[in-house]
Amino acid sequence: MEREYKPLADEIRPRSLDDVVGQRHILGDRGLLRRIVESGATPNMIFYGPSGTGKTTVARIIADRTQRSLRKLNATTAGIADIKQIIDELDTFLTPGGVLLYLDEIQYFNKKQQQSLLEFIEDGRITLIASTTENPYFCVFGAILSRSTVFEFKPVSPADAELAVRRAIDILNDRRATPIPIEEGVPARIAVSCGGDVRKAINAVELLFSAAGDGGRITLEDAVLISQKSAMRYDRDGDEHYDILSAMMKSLRGSDPDAALHYLARAIEVNDLPGICRRILCSASEDIGLAYPQAVPVVKACVDSALQLGLPEARLPLAEACILLATAPKSNSVVMAIDRAVGDVKAGHVGSIPRELQNVHADGTGFEREQGYLYPHDFPGHWVKQQYLPDELKTVRYYEFGDNKTEQAAKQYWDRIRGAGTADP
Secondary structure (H helix, E strand, C coil), rough: CCCCCCHHHHHHCCHHHHHCCCCHHHHHHCCCCHHHHCCCCCEEEEECCCCCCHHHHHHHHHHCCCCCCEEEEEECCCHHHHHHHHHHEECCCCCCEEEEEEECCHCCHHHHHHHHHHHHHHHHCCEEEEECCCCCCHHHHHHHCCCEEEECCCCCCHHHHHHHHHHHHHHHCCCCCCCCCCCCCCHHHHHHHHCCHHHHHHHHHHHHHHHHCCCCCCCCHHHHHHCCCCCCCCCCCCCCHHHHHHHHHHHHHHCCCHHHHHHHHHHHHCCHHHHHHHHHHHHHHHHHHCCCCHHHHHHHHHHHHHHHHHHCCCCHHHHHHHHHHHCCCCCHHHHHHHHHHHHHHCCCCCCCCCCHCCHHHCCCCCCCCCCCCHHEEEEHHHCCCCCCCCHHCCCCCCCCCCCCCCHHHHHHHHHHHHHHHCCCC
């Protein structure tokens, strides 16, 4: 009878914490999670991190060490009925010591579904180990979060992933009468290309062995072909989407053109033109601002060109915009000024608009005095001293000149004009 197929990644899943690759920050000799597991305690825990980083593996290792009955649910397919079935088993001979519930992808459970577990987590009849690829502080119900300890699983380094790749190669070759020759550099290539996802790396090994067949060999060229784009982690609705765009914008702000181009390339590789365009347009005003105001029209022209060209040619004007922004002088005076103003408005600090600034249609219709507006262009330097802010805010200053050449030149100009003290209101 033919053996039922089981993915190699599941078949060789580690059975002990020592065999788990990566995650030394929590599973090392003095790692907090390791110490908790080895103590025999099993608190409610949430494992947060990308796919293929060991969350499910560690949860299974913990389950094997507990005296509780293990139940598994995947929130992508489970519902209230599945939760109810587990609850119905509590306090029966089926679950004499309570239940250890491993809930995968908890972010797909809505608030009501998560709340249905709360009572039983609270009294200890259910111990929850949940995993998620999304930030738990955004997707997990607060009451469950407050009763759980969050552990972050990080992408596995290429060096650690290569250990898993070589282990998979050895296992598959041990099963063959004649081992398949592996060209030098193949394990390292797969490890680098898996993007920190060990499961993806092992699956790549399995595919390469299948493609090699009997009497074949695994070449570096094959490894390159099978791993094209595989290092990319990108979900338009997930954390990675925002992380890459955030990293690009922060690199622009930090004046690092190389880093900005790196994150731009990662976003281009998955065709995220809208996200790229939005961030660089924002950066032109938020981070460069009045230090180089021409950046706004230049970047807008680059964005328009990119959208008209489409990929792959769009990479050229986008790269031009990124390099321009990264190497331009910086000023955040614009964002600081508008944020101060918005803050006052939201706090209710508004006041009445000065009579001088109100619409002239009101003149002569019962107001106690005419508008009295002074037209700046009638005065030297096209400026006249006049109150524009409401009385309650007349001394407020939202905008502060930045220390760059452009804004300092404007400051000197206005210091000179205003110093003349042309006309009082």
